Amino acid sequence: MRALLVLIFLALAGPVLAVQPSEMLDDPGLEARARSISEGLRCPVCRNESIDESNADIAHDLRVLVRERLVAGDTDEQVVNYIVDRYGDFVLLRPRFGGSTWALWLAAPALLLVGGGIAALFISRQRRGSGRGAGPGGEANLSEEERRRLEALLQDP
Amino acid sequence: MIAELGHFALILAFLVAIVQAVVPMVGASKGWSDWMRLAVPAAWVQFLLTALSFAALVHAFAVSDFSVRLVAANSHSLKPMLYKVTGTWGNHEGSMLLWVLILTLFGALVAWRGGNLPPGLRARVLAVQATIGVAFFAFILFTSNPFERLANPPLDGNDLNPLLQDPGLAFHPPFLYLGYVGLSMAFSFAVAALIEGRVDAAWARWVRPWTLAAWIALTIGIALGSYWAYYELGWGGWWFWDPVENASFMPWLVAAALLHSAIVVEKRESLKSWTILLAILAFSFSLIGTFIVRSGVITSVHAFANDPTRGVFILAILAVAIGGSFTLFAWRAQRLAAKGVFGLVSRESGLVINNLLLVVACFVVFLGTIWPLMVEFVNGEKVSVGPPFFDLAFTPFMVLLALVLPVGAVLPWKRAQLGRAARPLLPAAVLALAVFGLVWAMESGRSLLAPIGLGLAAWLVLGALADLGSRSRAGKVSAGETLRRLANLPRAEWGKAVAHAGLGLTFLGVAAVSAWETEDVRVMRPGDSFTLSGYTFTLDAVEPLPLGADFHVDGCTAEHGLLGLAGIFGEEGARNFSTDLGRFHVDRDGTRVATLCAEKRFYPVQRMPTTEAGIDMGFTRDLYVVLGDQQQAGGWAVRTYVKPYANWIWLGALVMALGGGLSLTDRRYRVGAAVRRPRAAAVPAE
Numbered sequence: 001m002r003a004l005l006v007l008i009f010l011a012l013a014g015p016v017l018a019v020q021p022s023e024m025l026d027d028p029g030l031e032a033r034a035r036s037i038s039e040g041l042r043c044p045v046c047r048n049e050s051i052d053e054s055n056a057d058i059a060h061d062l063r064v065l066v067r068e069r070l071v072a073g074d075t076d077e078q079v080v081n082y083i084v085d086r087y088g089d090f091v092l093l094r095p096r097f098g099g100s101t102w103a104l105w106l107a108a109p110a111l112l113l114v115g116g117g118i119a120a121l122f123i124s125r126q127r128r129g130s131g132r133g134a135g136p137g138g139e140a141n142l143s144e145e146e147r148r149r150l151e152a153l154l155q156d157p
Numbered sequence: 158m159i160a161e162l163g164h165f166a167l168i169l170a171f172l173v174a175i176v177q178a179v180v181p182m183v184g185a186s187k188g189w190s191d192w193m194r195l196a197v198p199a200a201w202v203q204f205l206l207t208a209l210s211f212a213a214l215v216h217a218f219a220v221s222d223f224s225v226r227l228v229a230a231n232s233h234s235l236k237p238m239l240y241k242v243t244g245t246w247g248n249h250e251g252s253m254l255l256w257v258l259i260l261t262l263f264g265a266l267v268a269w270r271g272g273n274l275p276p277g278l279r280a281r282v283l284a285v286q287a288t289i290g291v292a293f294f295a296f297i298l299f300t301s302n303p304f305e306r307l308a309n310p311p312l313d314g315n316d317l318n319p320l321l322q323d324p325g326l327a328f329h330p331p332f333l334y335l336g337y338v339g340l341s342m343a344f345s346f347a348v349a350a351l352i353e354g355r356v357d358a359a360w361a362r363w364v365r366p367w368t369l370a371a372w373i374a375l376t377i378g379i380a381l382g383s384y385w386a387y388y389e390l391g392w393g394g395w396w397f398w399d400p401v402e403n404a405s406f407m408p409w410l411v412a413a414a415l416l417h418s419a420i421v422v423e424k425r426e427s428l429k430s431w432t433i434l435l436a437i438l439a440f441s442f443s444l445i446g447t448f449i450v451r452s453g454v455i456t457s458v459h460a461f462a463n464d465p466t467r468g469v470f471i472l473a474i475l476a477v478a479i480g481g482s483f484t485l486f487a488w489r490a491q492r493l494a495a496k497g498v499f500g501l502v503s504r505e506s507g508l509v510i511n512n513l514l515l516v517v518a519c520f521v522v523f524l525g526t527i528w529p530l531m532v533e534f535v536n537g538e539k540v541s542v543g544p545p546f547f548d549l550a551f552t553p554f555m556v557l558l559a560l561v562l563p564v565g566a567v568l569p570w571k572r573a574q575l576g577r578a579a580r581p582l583l584p585a586a587v588l589a590l591a592v593f594g595l596v597w598a599m600e601s602g603r604s605l606l607a608p609i610g611l612g613l614a615a616w617l618v619l620g621a622l623a624d625l626g627s628r629s630r631a632g633k634v635s636a637g638e639t640l641r642r643l644a645n646l647p648r649a650e651w652g653k654a655v656a657h658a659g660l661g662l663t664f665l666g667v668a669a670v671s672a673w674e675t676e677d678v679r680v681m682r683p684g685d686s687f688t689l690s691g692y693t694f695t696l697d698a699v700e701p702l703p704l705g706a707d708f709h710v711d712g713c714t715a716e717h718g719l720l721g722l723a724g725i726f727g728e729e730g731a732r733n734f735s736t737d738l739g740r741f742h743v744d745r746d747g748t749r750v751a752t753l754c755a756e757k758r759f760y761p762v763q764r765m766p767t768t769e770a771g772i773d774m775g776f777t778r779d780l781y782v783v784l785g786d787q788q789q790a791g792g793w794a795v796r797t798y799v800k801p802y803a804n805w806i807w808l809g810a811l812v813m814a815l816g817g818g819l820s821l822t823d824r825r826y827r828v829g830a831a832v833r834r835p836r837a838a839a840v841p842a843e
C-alpha cells in the first residue's frame with residue numbers, strides 16, 4: 001500500500017534529518033517562525049513534502065532563503081509572498097482562499113448545509129406522512145407482501 | 158514449475174469467476190434453483206484456486222526463485238525470512254493477488270455462512286462478488302502477471318525496499334485489504350438488494366457484521382500504517398494527509414457511516430436507500446483508493462503515463478462499478494420504502510447527523526486529494542493541497558461529530574425529549590467543560606487546540622461511561638445490581654461504548670501530541686548532553702556495526718520496531734545492512750529513565766539509508782531520538798522529540814477496533830448466523 005509513498009520518499013530523499021543544525025538560526029523566536037513557515041511550503045520537486053521535512057537540495061536552499069528573509073526583517077507573510085513570487089502557488093501546501101480555490105474551501109460546509117437541509121426535510125416529511133399512513137395505535141399498516149411474509153414466518157416451524 | 162501451477166490456478170479462478178458471475182444471476186431472475194445453488198461450490202472453488210495461486214507466489218518468494226521476474230525485482234537471498242514472505246505483497250503484482258485472495262475469501266465465507274440467506278439473495282450476492290472478481294482477475298492476468306518468468310535469471314535479487322522491511326508494514330497491507338475488500342461484501346449485498354428491490358431488517362442484519370468486520374480491519378490497518386510512519390520515517394509524524402493515506406481513510410469514514418446507518422435499517426426499517434447508497438459509496442472509495450495507489454495518478458499526472466494500461470484498466474473497472482451501481486440505484490432505490498417513522502429528536506436523527514458529518518468529512522478528504530488533479534486538468538496549473546489545508550478543513554467536522562456523539566448515543570429510538578434523555582450526561586458535560594477550562598488556564602490561552610481536543614476527549618470517554626451507567630441504573634440501584642445489569646447488557650451496547658471511548662482516546666493523543674510536542678535539533682559529540690522538557694539526553698557513543706552483524710544489540714531498553722515485534726517475528730540473525738548505532742541515555746531529576754539506541758542503517762543492495770528511531774514508549778510520553786548524518790566538523794546531527802501521549806492515538810484506534818469486535822459478537826449476529834431462521838430474528842427490537 002505504502003510502496004508508492006515510500007518509492008517517492010526514496011527517489012528524492014532518504015529519511016534522514018531534514019532541517020540541519022547548521023541551517024538553524026541562533027534567535028529561537030526567528031527560528032520558530034522559520035520552522036512554521038517552512039511547514040507550509042512545499043518542496044517543489046518532492047511529493048507532498050514540506051521543505052521542513054525534505055532532504056532535497058532545493059528544500060535546503062529554500063529553508064536557508066526563508067531564514068535569510070526573516071533575518072532581513074520580513075514579516076511571515078512577506079517571506080511567503082517572496083517564495084510564491086518565484087515558485088508559484090504550487091509551493092503553498094494550504095491553497096489561498098480566493099480565485100478558484102473558494103470552491104475547495106467552501107464545498108464541504110456547503111454540502112453540510114444542503115445535506116442538513118435535505119435531512120431535516122426528510123425527517124419532517126416522513127413524520128407528516130406517517131400521520132396519514134398509520135393504522136390504529138400509530139403502527140404502520142402491513143403491505144400485502146409483508147402480510148404474506150409474516151404468515152410464512154408464523155407457519156415456519 | 159510451481160510458479161506455472163500458480164499461474165494456471167489463477168486462470169482457472171478467473172474462468173470460475175466468470176461462471177459464478179453469470180449462472181447464479183440468471184438462475185435468480187428465472188427462479189431456477191439449481192442454477193442459483195451453483196454459486197456456493199463456485200465460490201469455494203474460486204477461493205481455493207486463488208489461495209493455491211497465492212501460495213505458489215509465496216513459495217517463489219520464500220525459496221528466492223529469481224527466475225520469476227517479480228521475485229528478482231523485489232527480493233534478495235540475504236533478506237530475513239519474515240521479509241521474504243511478507244515481500245510477496247510488498248509490490249504491485251503481489252499486492253493485487255492478495256487483493257483478489259481476500260475478495261474470494263469473503264465470497265467463500267458467504268457461501269459457508271450463508272445458509273440462512275434467502276437463496277435468491279445469496280445467489281445474487283455471490284454473483285456480484287464474482288463480477289468484481291472477474292474484473293480484478295482480468296486486471297492481474299492481462300496487465301500485472303506476478304508469475305512472469307525471466308529467460309536469464311539473475312544470481313540475486315534487487316531486494317525489497319528497506320523501508321518496507323519492517324513488521325509494521327509487513328502486516329499493514331493484509332489488514333488494509335481485509336478492510337478495503339471486506340467492503341465489497343456490503344457492496345454486493347447492496348447491489349443484490351437493488352436488483353431484488355427489497356431491503357429489510359434481515360438484510361441489514363446480514364450486511365452489518367460484514368461492514369463491521371471490514372471496518373475493524375481497516376481501523377487496525379490504518380493504525381499500523383500510521384504507527385509505522387511514526388517510528389520508521391524518522392520525524393515522528395503520524396499522519397501526513399498523503400494521497401495514499403487518504404485513499405485508506407476515505408473508505409474508513411464512509412464505512413463508519415454505513416455501519417451506523419445499517420443499525421437504523423435493522424432496528425427501525427428506515428434510511429434504507431441511504432444505507433444502500435453508503436454501501437455503494439464505501440466500496441467505491443475502496444476502488445478509488447486502489448486506483449490512486451496503483452496508478453499513481455494523483456501523485457502526478459506523469460506517473461500515469463508510466464503505466465497507462467494499468468491506470469486505464471482500473472479506471473475502467475471504477476467507471477463500470479461506480480457508474481453501474483449508481484445507475485441501478487437511481488433506477489431502483491425508490492422501491493425501498495421506509496417503514497419506521499421517527500421524530501426530530503431521536504436516535505435515528507442522531508445517526509443521520511453522524512452520517513452527514515462523516516460523509517462531509519470524507520468529501521473534504523476526497524476534494525483535497527483530487528483538487529490538484531482537477532485544477533491541472535482544467536487549466537494546466539499546478540497547485541498543492543497539503544496537511545495545513547486538511548488540518549483546517551477536516552478538523553471542524555470531527556469537532557462537531559464529537560460534540561453531538563454522546564448525546565446521539567443516549568437518545569432513545571423513535572422520539573425523545575432532549576432534556577430528559579440527555580440528563581445522565583450532565584456530569585460528563587460538566588467534567589469535560591472543567592477539563593477544557595483547566596487545560597486552557599494551564600496553557601495560559603496559548604492555543605485552543607489542546608483545551609478543545611482534551612475537552613472533547615473527556616466528553617467522549619465520560620459520555621460513553623455515563624451511557625453505560627444510565628443503562629445499568631448505576632446509583633439508582635445497589636452496586637451488585639448495577640454490576641449484574643452491566644454484565645447483562647447486550648455486547649452491542651458495550652461495543653458502542655468502548656468504540657466511542659476509543660475515539661475519545663485518539664482525540665486525546667492527537668490533541669496532546671499536536672499541542673505539546675517539543676523538538677530539538679543539534680549537533681552532538683559523544684559525551685554531550687542537553688535537556689528537553691525536563692529530560693536530559695546524553696549521547697554515549699556512536700558504534701559502527703558491519704553488514705552481517707547480529708540483529709540483537711545489547712543495552713537498549715527501548716524495543717525495536719512495532720512493540721518489539723521485529724525481534725519476535727524473525728528479525729534475527731545477520732543484519733542485511735550496515736549500521737551506525739547511536740547510544741543515548743535519558744535522565745530525569747537524576748534518575749535513569751531509558752537507554753535508547755537510534756540506528757542509521759544503510760542497505761547496500763538498494764543503496765539506501767533508513768533510520769530506526771530510538772523510542773522509549775510510555776503512557777504519558779514518548780522519548781524519540783533520531784540519529785542523523787555525521788557532520789564534517791565532527792559530531793552527529795541529532796533530532797529529539799518529547800511527544801506527550803503519542804501512543805494514545807493508536808491505543809484509541811485499537812480500542813475502537815475492540816469495540817467493533819465486541820459489537821460483532823453480539824448475540825443477535827451469532828444467533829442470526831447460526832440458526833436457520835433469520836426472519837424470526839428480524840423483528841425490530843423496539
